[in-house]
Amino acid sequence: MSRTISVEGDVNAIDTRVLLTGQGSVTTPSLVVPAGMKKIVKIIATACTDGLAAGEVVFFLRLGGNAVLNGEQVIMFGGEDSQTVQAGSDSAPSLGSIFALNDADIAVASSDTISIAAEMAGVDVGDATVAITLVYGK
Amino acid sequence: MPKLYRSREGQVTAVDTKSQLATLGSETAPGPLLVPSAAKNLEAIICAFATDASVVADGSFLVRLEGPGLPEGPETIVIGSQGVSTATGGHGSRTAMRFELDIPITPANEILIFAENVGEDVGTATVGVTLEFTV
Numbered sequence: 001m002s003r004t005i006s007v008e009g010d011v012n013a014i015d016t017r018v019l020l021t022g023q024g025s026v027t028t029p030s031l032v033v034p035a036g037m038k039k040i041v042k043i044i045a046t047a048c049t050d051g052l053a054a055g056e057v058v059f060f061l062r063l064g065g066n067a068v069l070n071g072e073q074v075i076m077f078g079g080e081d082s083q084t085v086q087a088g089s090d091s092a093p094s095l096g097s098i099f100a101l102n103d104a105d106i107a108v109a110s111s112d113t114i115s116i117a118a119e120m121a122g123v124d125v126g127d128a129t130v131a132i133t134l135v136y137g138k
Numbered sequence: 139m140p141k142l143y144r145s146r147e148g149q150v151t152a153v154d155t156k157s158q159l160a161t162l163g164s165e166t167a168p169g170p171l172l173v174p175s176a177a178k179n180l181e182a183i184i185c186a187f188a189t190d191a192s193v194v195a196d197g198s199f200l201v202r203l204e205g206p207g208l209p210e211g212p213e214t215i216v217i218g219s220q221g222v223s224t225a226t227g228g229h230g231s232r233t234a235m236r237f238e239l240d241i242p243i244t245p246a247n248e249i250l251i252f253a254e255n256v257g258e259d260v261g262t263a264t265v266g267v268t269l270e271f272t273v
Contacts, residue, residue, distance in 0.1 A: 014163070015163045015164045015166070016163070016164055017163065017164045039140065045234075048231060051229045054190060054192075055190055056188035056189050056190045056191075056262060056263060056264050057188060057264055058147050058186040058187060058188060058264050058265065058266035059186065059266075060145055060147070060162075060163065060186075060266055060268075069140070070140060070142055070273075073142065073143040074143055074144065074145040074162065074268065075143050075145065075184060075268050076145055076147070076184050076185065076186040076234050076266035076267065076268045077184075077186060077233070077234045078186050078231070078232060078233050078234050079186045079187050079188030079230075079231075079232040079234075079264065079266070080188055080229075080230065080231050080232070081188040081189055081190055081191055081228075081229070081230045082190075082228070082229050082230075083190065083191055083192065083225065083226070083227045083228050083229070084227070094229050094231055095231055096231055097231050097232065097233035098233060099186075099233045099234045101184070101236065104141065105139070105140055105141045106140060106141065106143075107140040119163035119164060120163070121147045121161065121162070121163040121264060121266065122147070122149065122188065122264030123149075123190065123262065123264065
């Protein structure tokens with residue numbers, strides 16, 4: 001049996017740790033690891049930017065908090081770039097791709113709280129939205 | 139067995155130049171990346187990169203792993219490529235890639251991570267690498 005938790009948030013500045021605590025219409029989803037779950041078995045991550053600044057970044061995830069048994073785990077999951085010469089109907093969309101890390105196997109303590117944060121590093125490309133799903137297993 | 143993930147990122151601004159990835163976003167000086175004491179091997183690396191596509195050119199990127207944490211010597215892994223026909227506007231998105239490996243390691247010793255743009259100079263790139271250790 002597995003359980004999931006998804007969170008999202010805005011990452012609008014480079015080199016800034018942003019806690020992802022929202023879930024759309026659910027503003028404060030529980031970040032307590034469900035009872036009986038022993039590890040994170042899969043991570044699904046996506047990000048896209050508005051491209052309002054010219055640059056290039058990589059995105060990464062920080063998993064921490066009391067629930068993560070072996071300390072903070074930091075995992076890269078994507079990159080985005082933008083040139084700002086484009087305008088109007090010439091503007092290219094940012095189609096955020098999905099990264100899925102299967103068999104992530106990160107040990108967690110059930111009934112304890114996990115902290116899920118994201119960052120972008122590099123040269124600022126504008127505002128970003130990041131969404132993460134953790135799949136817990138036994 | 140649980141896994142441990144350690145990451146670094148940095149910029150590559152010139153072609154055929156080894157650039158060390160030594161920062162981690164808000165951590166500007168995370169210090170040496172040491173092989174965790176409980177680790178048994180380097181099972182995989184996860185890489186993400188993006189370029190500013192500011193030059194009409196085509197090039198590839200590779201990652202070099204070096205240091206005393208790798209008893210068998212340095213490793214080199216190609217992680218992707220980039221090319222544009224015009225440098226007058228665009229937007230790119232890349233997912234990270236996981237490359238499965240099985241590289242012996244020496245616990246408590248340092249691994250240095252470098253990235254490099256080879257081929258033609260495609261502008262400025264940011265590269266991030268995660269090392270996936272098994273325990």
